[in-house]
Amino acid sequence: MNRTAPAITPPALQFADVSHVYQNQRRRTTVLKQIDLAFERGTFYTVLGPSGSGKTTLLSLASGLDSPTKGTIRFDGQDLAELGLGRYRNKHAATVFQQYNLLTYMTALQNVITAMEITGAKPATGRRKAHALELLAKVGLDPDMADRNVLKLSGGQQQRVAIARALACDVDILFADEPTGNLDEDTADGIIGIFQELAHTQNKCVIVVTHSQTLAARSDRTLTLRKGKVAVGAA
Numbered sequence: 001m002n003r004t005a006p007a008i009t010p011p012a013l014q015f016a017d018v019s020h021v022y023q024n025q026r027r028r029t030t031v032l033k034q035i036d037l038a039f040e041r042g043t044f045y046t047v048l049g050p051s052g053s054g055k056t057t058l059l060s061l062a063s064g065l066d067s068p069t070k071g072t073i074r075f076d077g078q079d080l081a082e083l084g085l086g087r088y089r090n091k092h093a094a095t096v097f098q099q100y101n102l103l104t105y106m107t108a109l110q111n112v113i114t115a116m117e118i119t120g121a122k123p124a125t126g127r128r129k130a131h132a133l134e135l136l137a138k139v140g141l142d143p144d145m146a147d148r149n150v151l152k153l154s155g156g157q158q159q160r161v162a163i164a165r166a167l168a169c170d171v172d173i174l175f176a177d178e179p180t181g182n183l184d185e186d187t188a189d190g191i192i193g194i195f196q197e198l199a200h201t202q203n204k205c206v207i208v209v210t211h212s213q214t215l216a217a218r219s220d221r222t223l224t225l226r227k228g229k230v231a232v233g234a235a
């Protein structure tokens with residue numbers, strides 16, 4: 001009889017015994033202590049916790065902007081240190097930053113198209129403008145706003161450009177730091193719907209840092225950071 005064990009798929013992202021310490025001249029701050037965590041595709045996570053509990057730190061490690069002082073982070077089973085943080089960020093992960101980090105000398109449309117060009121995301125060159133406009137419309141920005149320099153958009157509109165740009169990268173994992181903080185209730189509601197759709201119909205892994213209980217309640221799993229440890233629960 002053939003008793004071959006079924007192949008076990010590794011989680012999209014895995015933290016194994018991860019600790020993180022900030023060390024500067026005067027003090028040493030231990031932010032994360034021996035964290036073990038698994039993030040799966042098809043799931044929308046929110047990360048909660050009091051100010052200073054380490055949410056942004058967790059996001060920077062998970063998104064490959066920084067390396068943990070101890071432990072291993074794996075994407076699809078491969079150590080990020082071996083895969084290369086630059087390659088991981090370019091091909092597999094996209095982040096919506098709290099300060100948007102848009103290219104301020106470009107229009108909204110150019111920001112989104114540039115992201116496709118840099119990451120080599122689909123569609124092919126000739127269809128990129130139309131796709132970028134579709135993504136901008138999806139987050140509630142019309143063609144007039146798409147053609148405006150991003151500095152001539154409001155904070156909430158810039159936030160939406162940042163979300164459209166992350167969607168344009170078509171990556172496996174989407175990270176966002178307080179993505180609905182500057183948005184009115186209706187727009188925030190639409191953005192949360194997009195995160196749910198990405199996870200549930202496109203099988204992406206979506207990880208969002210927030211203080212918003214409304215956002216957390218609409219995610220699939222919540223992670224709460226406190227004193228360097230993480231508690232995982234259903235939303």
Ligand SMILES: Nc1ncnc2c1ncn2[C@@H]1O[C@H](COP(=O)(O)OP(=O)(O)OP(=O)(O)O)[C@@H](O)[C@H]1O
Pocket residue numbers: 022023024029031049050051052053054055056057058
């Ligand atoms: N580069 C750094 N050097 C030293 N300490 C840092 C650095 N970045 C963050 N910290 C400290 O690490 C701790 C966690 O910070 P972090 O920004 O991850 O928290 P947070 O939960 O995201 O906070 P908030 O909700 O206020 O944004 C804080 O005490 C902060 O002062």
